[in-house]
Amino acid sequence: MTINRALLVWQCRLMLPVTLVAMLVAVGYAAFEPGLLRWQKDFLALLFITIHGWWLVLSVGRPTSGGVAFLYGHGFDRDTLWKHTLLASALAVGAVWVPVAICVWSPLRGAVQSWLYDNPEFSLMAPLETSYPWFLLLAYSVWIPMLHYAWIREAQPFRGGSSGRWLAVALVVASFTIGNAAPLRQAPPWMINSFVVAALVLSGMLLLAGRRLHRDLEVRA
Amino acid sequence: MSELVIQTESLGRQFGSTHALSDVSLSVTRGTVMALLGPNGSGKTTLLKLIRGLIQPTSGRAMLLGQDGRSLTNEVTSRVACLFEGFVPPRTATVKQLLDLQAGASPKFDRAMAERWCAKRELPLNRRMWSFSKGQQRWVLLGLTFASRADVLLLDEPADGLDPSARRELYDAIRDHANENNVTAVVSTHVIGDIERVADELLLLRKGRIDLHAGLEELREQVCEVETSMAHGARTWSSELVVLGQREASGSRLTWLRAQGGECETFVRKQLTNGDLVRPVNLETLYLALTEYRAR
Structure with a gap:
């Protein structure tokens, strides 16, 4: 894949404000949250990823905005734009996820908890929270393709425009419900692995469908 | 034979139950500057967007540089520059950032030319778009468009926001650019007087259909204006002449005629009576004749 540096830099710049805000919020949460970070029942994390992903995709993938339309009229073909939009989204997510993962996996979080709150659990945090950053990354890997797909579907010429929106709503509701389901708090590994595989398959399907539909997308700024 | 650039x-194209464009068949050859005219809502922007593949047709197809508008590859898109109302860069972007982006989009981008263009109009490269007036922002985008050294220019109301002298300068730039680089340009506009100086062909759209598509030179020869006295009553003209439009004003009747296969004035002079006057028409008058005062 050839990377057009100018296009990638341009798209990353579009997402810079949301990335900076999200990075501060996410690192703040990861460092200062006194409770154990577990993927089950973490509403705040899911809410954060939903809002962050939505804002991020709005900045770079909404074809009804003048700034995004400007790119479509500027010499790039559809596949190039799609690849770079996804790559820029991945980099923007990485810019938020990597500091959070470093905070959780390094002694930083434990040190903050011990020093600031005298938290007795601080020594247990690192081993118990190892999987938490992976949960965040998995959620992003479904959310970002999903939200891009919703906008692309919305901009289709003739039919089914709102189906992407409803799919996104359904996914958000399902995620919150599954995250809160009592049996999952002690879920066996095979069940968790099944969810991971299902999420990755869904993500892959959304990426493929998004790529295909992006070629027909209408720019109506 | 000249290469077909647009076909x-x-x-x-239909939007819901509205037919924005219907049954448009046309060809534009390399090096042609086409003026795209028509009243508001006649389908000008829709046609340009369909050609560039920004929206999809409901019937027929548009070919650009030999490729279907629905599946343009980078090879073609990088050779086309467009300017559409509403396709605006973020207000926080600097001129330099825009030049960098254009350099990545257009392989033949002439950065030196773009910088000269901006310097001439006192548009500093480190300034953000929000700090410029509407006209200055338009100059920046026009600079990008010309410096892209694209083979095809699709310009939707490019003079929007420019003062009269700037408009003149813009159309001179279009003409020079087309002549020097053998560029094909389709320019939609409402400012007819300016485009007349640069266009080779005229495409007039009306209610989404082609009303007239002809070479400008050919039209100047074929169309004329006749002023007759109202006292003489309605005139009938020979079969070589088609009445395009009519208007009555202060005791006289203005009739715009188009000759079928010949010079209009030659045909008309044979049929004039005392006091009748025959004149060539400019594009603006022709446009009004075909829209405002069109023969029913």
Whole structure:
């Protein structure tokens, strides 16, 4: 894949404000949250990823905005734009996820908890929270393709425009419900692995469908 | 034979129950500057967007540089520059950032030319778009468009926001650019007087259909204006002449005629009576004749 540096830099710049805000919020949460970070029942994390992903995709993938339309009229073909939009989204997510993962996996979080709150659990945090950053990354890997797909579907010429929106709503509701389901708090590994595989398959399907539909997308700024 | 750069076959587009464009078939050859005229809502922007593949047709197809508008590859898109109302860069972008982006989009981008263009109009490269007036922002985008050294220019109301002298300068730039680089340009506009100086062909759209598509030179020869006295009553003209439009004003009747296969004035002079006057028409008058005062 050839990377057009100018296009990638341009798209990353579009997402810079949301990335900076999200990075501060996410690192703040990861460092200062006194409770154990577990993927089950973490509403705040899911809410954060939903809002962050939505804002991020709005900045770079909404074809009804003048700034995004400007790119479509500027010499790039559809596949190039799609690849770079996804790559820029991945980099923007990485810019938020990597500091959070470093905070959780390094002694930083434990040190903050011990020093600031005298938290007795601080020594247990690192081993118990190892999987938490992976949960965040998995959620992003479904959310970002999903939200891009919703906008692309919305901009289709003739039919089914709102189906992407409803799919996104359904996914958000399902995620919150599954995250809160009592049996999952002690879920066996095979069940968790099944969810991971299902999420990755869904993500892959959304990426493929998004790529295909992006070629027909209408720019109506 | 000249290379066909743009070709449409029975092109149509519907938005809900509205037919924005119907049955548009046309060909534009390399090096042609085409003026795209028509009243508001006549389908000008829709046609340009269909050609560039920004929206999809409901019928027919549009070909751009030999490729279907629905599946343009980078090879073609990088050779086309467009300017559409509403396709605006973020207000926080600097001129330099825009030049960098254009350099990545257009392989033949002439950065030196773009910088000269901006310097001439006192548009500092480190300034953000929000700090410029509407006209200055338009100059920046026009600079990008010309410096892209694209083979095809699709310009939707490019003079929007420019003062009269700037408009003149813009159309001179279009003409020079087309002449020097053998560029094909389709320019939609409402400012007819300016485009007349640069266009080779005229495409007039009306209610989404082609009303007139002809070479400008050919039209100047074929169309004329006749002023007759109202006292003489309605005139009938020979079969070589088609009445395009009519208007009555202060005791006289203005009739715009088009000759079928010949010079209009030659045909008309044979049929004039005392006091009748015959004149060539400019594009603006022709436009009004075909829209405002069109023969029913």
